[in-house]
Amino acid sequence: MDKKSMIEKAYELAKLQYAELGVDTDAVLKKMEEVVISLHCWQTDDVGGFEKPDATLGGGGIQVTGNYPGKARTIAQMRQDLDKVLALLPGKQRLNLHAIYGEFGGKLVDRDQIGVEHFQGWIDWAKERQMGLDFNATCFSHPKADDGFTLSSKNEENRKFWVEHVKRCRAISAEMGKQLGTPCVHNTWIPDGSKDIPVDRNGHRALLKKSLDEAFATEYPKEHMKDAVESKVFGIGAEAMTVGSHDFYLGYAVKNNKLICLDNGHFHPTEQIGDKISSCLQFVDEVLLHVTRPIRWDSDHVVTLNDEIQLIASEIVRNNFLPRVKIGLDFFDASINRIGAYVVGTRAAQQAFMIGLLEPTAAIKVYEEKGKNFERLAMLELMKTRAFGAVWDYYCLVNNVPTGGDFIAEIQKYEADVLQKR
Structure with a gap:
């Protein structure tokens, strides 16, 4: 046989x-069409991006370990790798881009100057593959973030710079969604915080609220783009206080009807975000997931089919939340074959949802x-x-x-x- x-x-x-x-397993296979996972582009090149040649970004809590041969160093190589990944995955996928992955033509285009023209190539690429795009402002690894603050900075020039960056990223997202016919989720995460005990936590959080209000002032049709905000317990160099805490962003999302992004590496190791989904969806319309595998904390290991991932998937399936949850991945492992990391991690997430559907x-x-x-x-x-x-x-x-x-x-x-x- x-x-x-x-x-x-x-x-x-x-x-x-x-x-x-x-x-009914046949019905389960049909239902799997609704499990659409947004692949994080930064696994291809260790969060380097293409602002400048051979970029290796760091800072702001972003740390990639390893230097396995074969890293994508051009957009052409990156797309070649992504096509290989897509060819090895069942079901439907999207692509999640960071703002540093534009086609800048070898010129230094600062982040408050980017426009849709720098991402039209990605839109065309996605259109050819009949897939959607998601997008992220890149508020880290930049001279204007060196003091540890971006949207919550007390340096008004820097704060305005980052507000403008988010504004432009939202406009790019809306155009992506418009051209591709599927809403682009724009996610805002910032590394802002303090390494040691601050006195004025409130001042920075008031500035963050002000910056978000300014950056989100322009309304775009929901069929084109949707905003998400992402929290974190702490980051490297921001151990004592993170401005964008879960309490802050959950309150902001509820008040302003934004998506709350739940990254299962961004909480205390004993917390399970699978338990948070049904709570958040009592008060917001939709949730964005960043699925990863933290070992002890936000180490962003390749996703495996473990109990934590299974709880997340089962909670979504049991409550018919698939239409209200946007599923994305967020890990970056440069210690193993990067294509293999993509395929193992994405398949593990898909398997968790299939197990949930078979219950x-x-x-x-x-x-x-x-x-x-x-x-x-x-x-x-x-x-x-x-x-x-x-x-x-x-x-x-x-x-x-x-x-x-x-x-x-x-x-x-x-x-x-x-x-x-x-």
Whole structure:
């Protein structure tokens, strides 16, 4: 029996196994079309960007470890790598760009001067692939951020510079969404904070609120762009106080109807953002996810199929939140093959959502509501032994991408043919 036939046979058996629990696997495969993941462009080049040749950005809590051969050093190489990644992933994806990834023609274009013309190439690239784009202002690794403050800076010249940068990024986002016919989510994260104990926390937070109000003053159609704001507990060099805390941004998002961005590396290690989703969605229309794998803290390891990721996916699926949650990735590992990091991390996130969709939630919820907690626990444990892998392989098969571990050899060949020759 050939491999294709084995996968199809295994799927038919799994289909019967899940049907016994009241789960329609064919319907699950159809539902997976709604799981659209926004790939973070910065995994291709270690958050370097293209403001200047061979850029290696740092500061503001951004730290990439490793120097594995094959880093993308031009936009052409970056797009080549992204196309390879997309060819190895089932389902639908988007691309999430930072403002430093524009096509600047070898000229230094400061961040308060960028425009849609610097990203038209990306819009055209995305249009050819029938995918959407998301966008981020880049408020770090710049001389005007060297004192640790951007939108909350007490240096008025610097503060205005960053306000203008965010304004321009929002305008670019709106044009991306307009041309591509799908809303572009623009996310604002800043590294602002203090390494040691500050006295005037309130002053910086008042300035941040003022800056956001100014930067967000222009309203764009929601079918073109949506704003998100992203919090953090602390950053490198901002251990004592982070201006844009979760409390600050959650309040701002609720008051101004913005998306709150939940990055599961940006909280205390014992916090689970899967538990925050249903709370936030009581008060905001939508949530943006940055899915990563923190080890002890915001270390941005490649996503794996672990309990934390599974809780995030299950909470979204159980509550029919997929239309209200924008899923993005945020990790950057330069210690391993970067293409491999993309594929392993994205597939892990997709698998978590498939497992959530394969759960007989309604039946388990009946146990819960009747106080039958042993039965609830037993069912949750039972689901861990079901033939999920057979459904996943079939999903890959019908999407014409490598099944099982076949993508490993594909990436090894790409490394030999392309990455090692850079």
